[in-house]
Amino acid sequence: MTAVSMAGALNRALADALAEDPTVLVFGEDVGALGGVFRVTDGLEARFGSTRVFDTPLAESGIVGTAIGMAMNGLRPVVEMQFDAFAYPAFEQITSHLAKLRNRTRGRVSLPVVIRVPYGGGIGGVEHHCDSSEAYYTHTPGLTVVTPGTPDDAYRLLRDAIASPDPVIFMEPKRRYWSKGEVTSDPIPMNRALIRRPGKDVTLIAYGPMVATALETAEAATEEGWDVEVVDLRSLAPFDDETVCASVRRTGRAVVVHEASGFGGYGAEVAARVTERCFHHLHAPVLRVTGWDIPYPPPKLEEHHLPNVDRILDAIARLQWDDEVVEVRGA
Amino acid sequence: MTAVSMAGALNRALADALAEDPTVLVFGEDVGALGGVFRVTDGLEARFGSTRVFDTPLAESGIVGTAIGMAMNGLRPVVEMQFDAFAYPAFEQITSHLAKLRNRTRGRVSLPVVIRVPYGGGIGGVEHHCDSSEAYYTHTPGLTVVTPGTPDDAYRLLRDAIASPDPVIFMEPKRRYWSKGEVTSDPIPMNRALIRRPGKDVTLIAYGPMVATALETAEAATEEGWDVEVVDLRSLAPFDDETVCASVRRTGRAVVVHEASGFGGYGAEVAARVTERCFHHLHAPVLRVTGWDIPYPPPKLEEHHLPNVDRILDAIARLQWDDEVVEVRGA
Amino acid sequence: MVPTRELLPTAEPLSLLRKDGSPVEDSPLAMPDDDVLLELHRRMVVGRRFDTQATALTKQGRLAVYPSSRGQEACEVGSVLALREQDWLFPTYRDCVALVTRGVDPAETLTLLQGGWHLGYDPYEHRVGPQCTPLATNTLHAVGFAHAARLKGEDTAALVLVGDGATSEGDTHEALNFAGVWKAPVVFLVQNNGYAISVPMSKQNAAPSLAHKGIGYGVPSVLVDGNDAAAVYAVVKEAVEAGGPTLIEAITYRIEAHTNADDATRYRTSDEVAAWLDRDPVDRVEAYLTARGLLTPERRAAVAAEAEEFAAGVRAALNTDHEHDPMSLFEHVYATPTRHLREQAAILAEELA
């Protein structure tokens, strides 16, 4: 097998799903002739025709709202939000309907809708193009939220998301669109985390764009003598307690990393949850390495915002290695 | 001073602000002749005229978007969202503009806008009328999020919110609208938490509708021999680390309570943060007592969802009192 | 395009029956057949009785809340009877009478308002979307549904009901626009009952009529007398048969307060209500049918009896206390409950044990 970019893997997943299941539709802004601003839908309209793959008017609530209606009528829409912040106009349709209709109807209405959301920064994008909005969705019961860290997972998770009877928010780490890897077909269930690198000393919990950064950090950490285990969550909701907690109970230390602002971010749930369940195995509090609690910075300053190897190493260093009290930052 | 309901206190705060500052405006759906569906704006249009207090067309994005424009032009809009879930159509205006415009303009544009959001359940409301949406806002840098637990705080926090140069999401615990209390004028800064009841054994962290429940629990806990300290957060963003952490370091145990679903809820931040900062003072993990991770239930079942005294006592009981390992629930 | 479905509506609402029940001679609309008119009458009488029964049950505390459609029966019944069996209805919280007219079980219609669950019926059984509370959001569901039918090669139209206030929401605009571009077979019926809770039209919209929105999307638009069941039936039927999108504004009036929780005296006069009582939709059809000799005293009595019986059934159903299983809270959040929810369900089960 040859290496393929994450964008290419997503394209292949869409193509395979369209080919296998005639009820699958792909639509959104610029997904047709243009193939999407990131070319993830490249060639699909030409191949599958414009009743299966098509451009919509420019209206995100409209895209999600009509997708809901189509799903009620037996189709499986896969829709694209052009950038993370441009999904916000659809927030009511996502939160009040997409997430709740199955429950509202006691399971009579299934909404197998996938919303693809390119998210995160690191691409020099101007304001509104680099938000990490996962926490808004993971706090909304009824939604499944997944995010791939590798091309392989991009393919598999998107196939699984499309096959899911539940609505899935599919978060695509846009700065990894061009990273390459092989696409295998190992059947790993969509809702399980994966240990990307085994280690004994500390569990580094990452997802999406930060998986590669976490692996890099683990490499660098060997120089400091730390054997870091890297867990790629893959599924943010539901959270795979079993895999993560087993790892933390083994290592006794954990750091969780994401690009989104820390305050009320997804990492807070990970830290709170892991602590609740593994308290007596922990040598130190679960630390978070995240974006600052600020709006996403402009291109020239984003490097100062994004978690990087140094910051993660620094957090690891603060994990109470010498039995002295962990350094408290702030009040 | 005579006791006044929380709705009455809010009404008084609006009236006093309108009277003192000619740039204050009150608008939204049904806030005029009707006085709002909860009567919080009762009598204001008659008293201040319909250029200061007025009904708008039925469109929440429109309400917040025009409030932003008005604030840019020197006014101080106080707008009402009729119920929590009906603020979702305004999510883009809140998240992409209200929260970010000061930062975008390097402080040149101030947006002193208050968005009043009646939130939470316990009133027998049908679907979409009982959401606790605070976590969506607290995770959005640039927003201040406050919520009163008493009529007194309702008055003071709303006055402070209107006076604030920053946008404030003012979350009103609708099931406490009719609870009564005195309105004093102690100047407690908007961003500080308050110890509502001192105690030695465990810190119970609550806000909004749960403050009363927490105080009730503290009473009940005395029977079990636990001396519970109740902290009313008042300000969810920013979070008052000082007050809360000082309490937890004193008691060594903490429980955080809210109505919203637990997963990725505001309590996750509280637990993660307090643990990061007080790890070595904790005898047990910070536990959360929250709504389940489900859409808000219908009226006949809401009692099974909402945190209550028993559930909070149960969490307190699990706080490692006898040096045996805390019971882990779930994987 | 037929003359009554131009991009711009007529200046005056189309009608077939005057308020005294006399027929409008020069109407461009086709008067429905006699059996349809009799059926409109019967369903409106039953619908109204259902509505007053629900209001009464609310006063007795059997419903959490009830938004009455009294005065809007011509819209509720006229539009639904104009649907074909394969068509779908996308209602709001106010459209219980439309639902029972469509055949939804009255107790299941009231489940939402009674508080037992968020919805009582199976949408697929009578092809009725869930009663929708977030205003205007159902317009998009209807457009998506209808477009999907078109893509699947099915001849299905969607009728979506919204209020005057809901036309101000962005979703209404997006839905009309998608429907216009896709030529989706959707009938948008705006029941302009004069108010959005307390807010009158003058504060809601400055257009000559709400139907004037249609042209901005290339969607044919119709203005109709919403208290004239024959006219509502005729325009909806024509719109369904036309196959593409149509925007219909029906001018009507909400006789009761917004819901039982509302105090309408704060924002409208009793004179205004009285004037509308004088334009009653049921009386109007009754007068016409009686004048034509079609509505005999016997038939009228039979319809009244049927309505009473219907109301008795509603009473019986609603006065029965049902068990509401707390464990059901966890069952349908996902197709298969997650491990996470199973854990939470176990905790609740333990509490209840």
Next chain:
Amino acid sequence: MVPTRELLPTAEPLSLLRKDGSPVEDSPLAMPDDDVLLELHRRMVVGRRFDTQATALTKQGRLAVYPSSRGQEACEVGSVLALREQDWLFPTYRDCVALVTRGVDPAETLTLLQGGWHLGYDPYEHRVGPQCTPLATNTLHAVGFAHAARLKGEDTAALVLVGDGATSEGDTHEALNFAGVWKAPVVFLVQNNGYAISVPMSKQNAAPSLAHKGIGYGVPSVLVDGNDAAAVYAVVKEAVEAGGPTLIEAITYRIEAHTNADDATRYRTSDEVAAWLDRDPVDRVEAYLTARGLLTPERRAAVAAEAEEFAAGVRAALNTDHEHDPMSLFEHVYATPTRHLREQAAILAEELA
């Protein structure tokens, strides 16, 4: 109401100059004075030079992204020159030429696209709202701003620029509706440049024209030739003076790709582009003014020289590397940095030390 501002637009776009620069004799619009026409020409030439300079700088990596408005100069310049000093402009990412025409410093205009900060200028200095990226959201800001001015007793109009694609967003509808109800002094100028990135009008809207949306809100509407600067100037001026809301659709074309990152060959033909190059807005005014003897070779040369000088200034400013202070990230999130952000700032400062 003046004849050119009815609720429905004319079937054909209003114009003053034909594409060859000859005047339209029977136009209902008033031809601007000669000095205005000369100013329109001057600013368009300068604006275009600015635009090509920005495009060039983007190719050299000095800007993160640049959305060109080449071909849309009649809209960008004509509308801005029609504003009075006290009026406000609410632009989008595409409206850099409008901004420099309004007097905003070119380097500050490009700050957003250069990547140094989210906005470079002080909105209050030239009465220009922040360049707006989330589509259509600025329409509501303009309405609120204009309504506030009215409430404060000030005679201020707001001009809001949006694209054809942005008219599909719910916010555009809510803004038109609020403006209609409030009679707010807002001019909505839709630059219909044929595409929303790759999506053509045929997939965006099925109305006879976008200006046909106005009547649905009681907002007077105008369809204008968007490559005719004289006509754009005239209709915007009339709208500003009218005092209430107006919806103007200007038919124009985006000559360049959506941004430098876009590949327009994927969705449009070069023949189509060529046809629009033939309707160039600058050539048109130039031809008219030259025929009238107003644009002498000397003046033309002077304008060209001014444009070159302007471009040189842009180059100089953009080719200078600026320090971007990381600590500024924390400064303006709140009026006074919270304790929480001060803690984070301290950590970053330590990292950088």
